[in-house]
Amino acid sequence: GAVVSQHPSWVICKSGTSVKIECRSLDFQATTMFWYRQFPKQSLMLMATSNEGSKATYEQGVEKDKFLINHASLTLSTLTVTSAHPEDSSFYICSARERGQGITYEQYFGPGTRLTVT
Amino acid sequence: QKEVEQDPGPLSVPEGAIVSLNCTYSNSAFQYFMWYRQYSRKGPELLMYTYSSGNKEDGRFTAQVDKSSKYISLFIRDSQPSDSATYLCAMTEGAGSYQLTFGKGTKLSVIP
Numbered sequence: 001g002a003v004v005s006q007h008p009s010w011v012i013c014k015s016g017t018s019v020k021i022e023c024r025s026l027d028f029q030a031t032t033m034f035w036y037r038q039f040p041k042q043s044l045m046l047m048a049t050s051n052e053g054s055k056a057t058y059e060q061g062v063e064k065d066k067f068l069i070n071h072a073s074l075t076l077s078t079l080t081v082t083s084a085h086p087e088d089s090s091f092y093i094c095s096a097r098e099r100g101q102g103i104t105y106e107q108y109f110g111p112g113t114r115l116t117v118t
Numbered sequence: 119q120k121e122v123e124q125d126p127g128p129l130s131v132p133e134g135a136i137v138s139l140n141c142t143y144s145n146s147a148f149q150y151f152m153w154y155r156q157y158s159r160k161g162p163e164l165l166m167y168t169y170s171s172g173n174k175e176d177g178r179f180t181a182q183v184d185k186s187s188k189y190i191s192l193f194i195r196d197s198q199p200s201d202s203a204t205y206l207c208a209m210t211e212g213a214g215s216y217q218l219t220f221g222k223g224t225k226l227s228v229i230p
Contacts, residue, residue, distance in 0.1 A: 004161070032216060041126070043206065043220040044162070093161050097216060105150045105210045107218060109161035 003027050004096050006110035013084055014118055021079045021113045023094030029074035030096035034107060035067075038091040050077055074099060084117045091115075121145050124207055124221030133230050137194040141207035141221045144188065148209040148219070151183055153192045156204045156223065165205075166192065169212075197228045 003026040013019050023033060032051050036044040048064075050056040050071035058064045066088075068080040077096075081088055091114050095107035124141045131137055139153075150169045154162035166181040168174045168190075174181045182191040190209075194201055204223040210216065 006161075034216075034218075043222045044218075046217060049217070091159070095161075105212055105216060105218070106152055106164055106167045107216070108164065109154070111161045112159070114159065 002098060002108040004030075004094065004108050004110040006094060006113050008113060009111060010114045010116075012116045012118060015085055016083055018080055018082045019084055019115060021081075021092055021094075021115075023077045023079070023096070023110050025075045025096045025098075025108075028096075029099040030077075031074065031099045032097040033071055033077040034095045035069060035077075035079050036093045036095065038093060038112075044093060047079075081115065084115070086117045089115055089117045121219050122207065122209065122221045125224055126222050128225040128227060130227045130229060131197055133197060133199060133228055135197050135228070137192075137197050137201070137226060137228075139192040139194075139205050139207075139224050139226070141190050141209075142188055143190075143209060143219075145211070145219075146185075146188065147211040148188075149212045150210050151181070151190050152208040152218070153179075153181055154206040154208060155201075156206060158203075162206055197226075199228045199230050202227045 005024045007022045035047045047062045048056045048058045056069035071077040093112040095109040122143045153166040156162045168181050171185045178195045180193040204225045206223045207221040208218040
């Protein structure tokens with residue numbers, strides 16, 4: 001149980017274009033989803049938190065107009081990197097909390113999406 | 119001082135060894151602690167979740183929390199080559215805040 005998928009697993013795009021990454025909870029409903037980015041040999045850095053049907057909450061220093069997050073349903077959240085630049089190249093990982101999880105705090109992670117901007 | 123400190127390693131051990139991985143933290147408000155395993159180019163996989171001081175065992179894995187010392191550990195018994203991965207500690211204050219703070223991760227290699 002608690003499986004999270006991401007698509008695509010790897011994407012290459014040209015500078016200036018936009019890329020959409022999907023995050024799906026496959027066997028549970030996710031009221032809250034999180035988006036992280038991870039640079040090589042670095043830990044996960046939280047970018048934003050999204051609740052189904054609400055606007056995402058972005059961490060300090062993360063441009064909300066550049067990283068558009070949509071959490072349209074209890075099983076799907078999307079991250080769109082707009083006008084991507086080479087410095088946006090990174091490993092993007094989503095995670096989710098299960099609906100009805102109660103007062104527990106573990107998150108279930110997707111396999112990640114590697115974005116390379118040329 | 120970073121909120122969560124974790125030795126990045128790399129740590130190399132022979133197969134069958136007992137592995138000890140550790141994190142220290144400075145925020146006494148952290149109440150919930152997790153260990154994740156991350157294989158190269160994959161997302162983190164939850165291994166252990168604890169919220170009280172003491173030990174929690176699951177198969178070959180034991181998580182230990184010492185809130186008074188702000189120190190958590192993960193022990194792996196009878197380590198296997200398949201345990202080779204990066205291990206991340208994570209923690210949160212709870213009380214409705216779901217944000218996790220991660221350590222940098224320790225890269226472990228178990229040599230056959």
